């Protein structure tokens with residue numbers, strides 16, 4: 001869709017009333033400007049009465065702002081974050097002073113806090129405070145009408161803030177208070193500043209509630225708006241000058257905010273990610289990637305700068321900043337996930353499974369961030385089950401990295417160390433070391449918005465590793481990267497995970513990642529373990545059609561018979577090594593084991609089907625041919641482009657496929 005809208009002439013029926021509305025709003029302002037006696041403005045505004053009222057107005061409005069911040073910030077936080085009964089009522093209560101006529105507000109304040117009001121006698125008896133006819137009364141009146149601006153603006157900003165920022169900060173070791181002051185508050189700052197400015201401007205202009213509740217005593221409660229009202233009777237020119245002053249202040253606030261009062265935190269935008277499609281989907285590619293990376297690893301000593309490390313990393317980057325601890329993992333997870341996980345220090349486990357299988361829920365349970373699943377978790381000798389997320393030493397890299405947008409790459413990376421009270425200089429030095437190890441040392445001063453998707457991911461990883469975790473959780477760490485960057489970062493990741501003394505869980509949908517990065521593949525289905533085995537075992541004997549297909553294999557479920565498998569369609573598959581008859585099984589056929597022929601093949605293969613080519617796709621230097629048949633499920637064959645040309649294969653070609661019985665592996669389900 002084009003980003004440029006064609007300029008169209010607005011329909012007259014809309015344009016006319018809209019213009020009238022603008023004129024309606026503009027005319028009174030023009031009146032003030034037109035009637036101002038410009039030569040006298042200085043005299044009017046410096047008269048003792050006006051100076052006194054201005055001083056009082058500033059005093060009252062700043063106090064009202066202070067009170068609004070003190071009470072309104074927690075209230076906005078409560079409304080945005082905590083589910084509780086009666087929230088709609090509280091929100092209406094907050095908004096009420098905005099729609100209530102201010103004089104009614106003043107009456108209500110009198111009946112609540114006045115001398116004969118509900119709380120007044122107690123305030124007077126206990127503290128000697130009498131609000132009406134006192135400056136404090138003017139402050140209360142201004143706070144009453146102005147605080148809603150702060151609360152709704154901040155609530156909007158907090159609501160728009162993705163919680164993964166705060167959760168990541170907690171996983172890096174920051175206490176809730178630290179998270180609030182170092183992440184939440186800076187990220188909602190635009191909303192907070194806008195709300196505060198509007199609150200102040202509203203308090204400065206308050207009239208009705210103040211005159212009703214606090215009276216109109218010069219020097220005590222007579223603020224500028226009240227003075228304007230008085231001056232209008234005796235000195236209309238002076239009233240115009242003071243009105244002009246208030247108008248200028250109000251306009252200045254609005255112009256400074258430029259519409260930011262909607263409260264959307266500008267900083268909430270995650271670092272731009274250059275997303276591309278999912279990764280290659282064949283086990284061969286995975287194997288090729290492993291081979292490539294093994295070669296790379298040979299050339300790159302562990303701990304040294306990676307292949308993509310960026311030029312000029314200093315030699316000290318080769319020092320190992322891992323603190324040398326070894327933390328085996330034991331987890332019993334209950335709830336949506338029902339599984340037990342044991343892993344030796346240094347194990348990398350790829351967590352795979354269909355959408356909704358419970359991968360993210362498992363990670364969040366280990367972090368202690370979800371009530372949907374509970375993890376009894378032991379890391380090394382420490383049982384961390386009862387500890388809050390920030391004390392578990394479980395670092396989490398969510399899918400989008402969740403780099404704090406208001407901090408530089410360096411400050412992001414140092415965040416976990418600072419949270420653990422490492423002195424600033426040392427934390428920054430160690431953070432720089434990690435950035436260099438991950439090949440992004442030269443980007444230390446950049447903000448996340450100035451990083452590419454790949455760079456941001458590496459910074460996020462550096463940040464997690466720098467926090468000295470005992471368990472590392474990576475949620476699709478490479479999903480957002482293009483193929484080339486993905487291969488590089490994968491290599492970097494492997495190098496650094498090799499030195500990590502804890503367990504690392506990587507959620508992935510990419511078979512290359514699962515096979516090449518992990519020592520074990522944990523396959524989840526409905527929150528439970530379907531398979532937990534080394535990648536080679538999962539590739540050879542996948543225990544679910546989904547995993548098999550994810551790894552690029554053909555997977556046909558069926559019922560074991562004496563010589564092979566009976567397919568649900570009624571067809572048969574002959575295998576060399578049969579399973580006990582009647583058991584449910586999965587036949588795994590590598591696409592390279594499927595032969596494609598133009599005519600029915602003669603000779604040994606017993607599994608022969610007639611079909612037609614439905615799709616031909618290129619995968620690396622080979623072609624994958626999808627053949628549909630009436631007698632068997634769809635079958636993918638992998639052949640060379642030369643073979644395809646010889647056979648004259650195009651979409652729709654009639655072909656025969658065959659698979660030797662020895663090439664089929666049956667896996668009992």
Ligand SMILES: Nc1ncnc2c1ncn2[C@@H]1O[C@H](COP(=O)(O)OP(=O)(O)OP(=O)(O)O)[C@@H](O)[C@H]1O
Pocket residue numbers: 336353354355356357358359360361362372
């Ligand atoms: N907050 C929640 N409340 C209720 N159900 C939820 C919540 N979050 C997730 N679920 C459900 O729990 C199940 C597991 O979700 P989870 O996000 O862990 O799956 P996943 O394996 O990570 O999926 P994906 O690959 O799509 O990210 C899904 O059925 C999902 O709909």
